[in-house]
Amino acid sequence: MSFDALLFLSFGGPEGPEDVRPFLENVTRGRGVPPERLDEVAQHYLHFGGVSPINRLNLAIIDAVRAELARQGMDLPVYFGNRNWHPMVEDTAAKMVADGIRTALVFPTSAYGGYSACRQYDEDILRARAAVDEALDLVKLRQFFDHPLFVDAVADAVRAAYAELPADQRDQARLVFTAHSVPNSADEAAGPPEEGGQRYSRQIAEAARLVAEAVGVPAYDVVWQSRSGPPHIPWLAPDIVDHVATLHANGVQALVVSPIGFVSDHLEVIWDLDAEAKDRATELGMTFTRAATPGPDPRFAQLIVELIREHTHPTPPRKLSPLPTAGCTRNGLPCTPLCCEPPTRRRPT
Ligand SMILES: CC1=C(CCC(=O)O)c2cc3nc(cc4[nH]c(cc5[nH]c(cc1n2)c(C)c5CCC(=O)O)c(CCC(=O)O)c4C)C(CCC(=O)O)=C3C
Numbered sequence: 001m002s003f004d005a006l007l008f009l010s011f012g013g014p015e016g017p018e019d020v021r022p023f024l025e026n027v028t029r030g031r032g033v034p035p036e037r038l039d040e041v042a043q044h045y046l047h048f049g050g051v052s053p054i055n056r057l058n059l060a061i062i063d064a065v066r067a068e069l070a071r072q073g074m075d076l077p078v079y080f081g082n083r084n085w086h087p088m089v090e091d092t093a094a095k096m097v098a099d100g101i102r103t104a105l106v107f108p109t110s111a112y113g114g115y116s117a118c119r120q121y122d123e124d125i126l127r128a129r130a131a132v133d134e135a136l137d138l139v140k141l142r143q144f145f146d147h148p149l150f151v152d153a154v155a156d157a158v159r160a161a162y163a164e165l166p167a168d169q170r171d172q173a174r175l176v177f178t179a180h181s182v183p184n185s186a187d188e189a190a191g192p193p194e195e196g197g198q199r200y201s202r203q204i205a206e207a208a209r210l211v212a213e214a215v216g217v218p219a220y221d222v223v224w225q226s227r228s229g230p231p232h233i234p235w236l237a238p239d240i241v242d243h244v245a246t247l248h249a250n251g252v253q254a255l256v257v258s259p260i261g262f263v264s265d266h267l268e269v270i271w272d273l274d275a276e277a278k279d280r281a282t283e284l285g286m287t288f289t290r291a292a293t294p295g296p297d298p299r300f301a302q303l304i305v306e307l308i309r310e311h312t313h314p315t316p317p318r319k320l321s322p323l324p325t326a327g328c329t330r331n332g333l334p335c336t337p338l339c340c341e342p343p344t345r346r347r348p349t
């Protein structure tokens with residue numbers, strides 16, 4: 001099939017102190033995040049001058065994708081739109097239609113399934129289409145948590161992090177993968193019921209397994225970060241900061257942390273890991289090294305172009321795990337019934 005463009009769809013982030021509050025309002029509208037948590041997260045952004053790294057990092061990936069498309073002789077304009085901050089995806093859709101675009105592939109900046117990591121991007125697509133009276137056909141690219149280019153880029157980053165450790169700590173260092181926590185109820189509800197839900201946490205576990213195997217590290221942990229709901233609601237645990245203390249109590253002296261749940265060095269990575277978790281480790285006298293995220297790796301742009309080619313050229317999907325491939329949706333409709341619907345909106349079975 002042929003497409004007129006690629007829409008690079010992301011989360012968005014503030015560009016200055018005055019953007020922080022309205023951005024956070026957009027993210028959390030109707031989601032029951034306590035006001036104290038919002039005040040705290042506002043401070044994290046303000047610590048970096050109110051500027052999230054996410055937009056700059058996304059623009060760099062887009063540049064790399066344009067170069068890779070050109071290298072492969074593919075003529076596909078790339079547009080950029082976000083869920084929560086400018087350029088808003090609704091405005092980008094209007095621009096695309098004005099430019100004569102009628103069909104586009106959509107690359108969401110998340111490798112995984114689940115409500116927040118996948119289905120919410122379909123909701124963005126529904127809003128974008130509504131903004132242009134459905135004049136745009138939008139086909140979302142699939143989840144890529146087990147694509148060899150993704151796994152290789154993360155594995156090389158983990159190897160590089162090991163190499164940064166003092167030589168006498170390398171053998172003892174614990175490898176720890178982290179991903180954004182979500183409410184347990186959201187994790188359990190996302191994924192076809194016959195597979196038992198948990199599509200997000202299972203894919204994270206699978207990606208971690210593939211990377212650990214590639215690096216040759218037999219023992220590792222998968223933990224969570226950046227929890228934001230009220231304390232009485234259970235979210236995926238343990239949190240990385242608590243886990244640092246547990247490792248310390250078990251005699252671990254060094255750790256390598258791979259934020260496998262994130263495409264690039266978002267605010268959650270540079271604050272929750274590079275500041276909070278690292279400070280905790282340092283207080284306890286541990287050595288903390290954080291592996292790079294895959295976004296800036298040239299293989300990441302190659303991966304995006306390969307996912308595009310699955311639709312435009314006869315290209316068999318490459319994947320390393322036995323888990324089903326999902327996430328490819330048309331015009332924001334779920335890929336399979338009940339897959340990754342938000343728990344509150346699920347139809348009774
Ligand atoms: C699974 C997942 C990903 C990974 C998949 C993907 O990448 O899409 C992700 C990414 C991101 N999350 C981000 C920022 C925020 N997420 C929040 C809140 C939440 N995230 C959630 C989940 C996820 N989030 C959830 C269940 C909530 C609770 C509220 C709700 O149900 O929606 C809040 C509110 C304040 C707070 O933290 O409490 C903020 C500011 C940014 C941008 C950072 C930057 O500026 O660099 C990025 C890339």
Ligand SMILES: [Fe+2]
Pocket residue numbers: 180
């Ligand atoms: Fe988030």
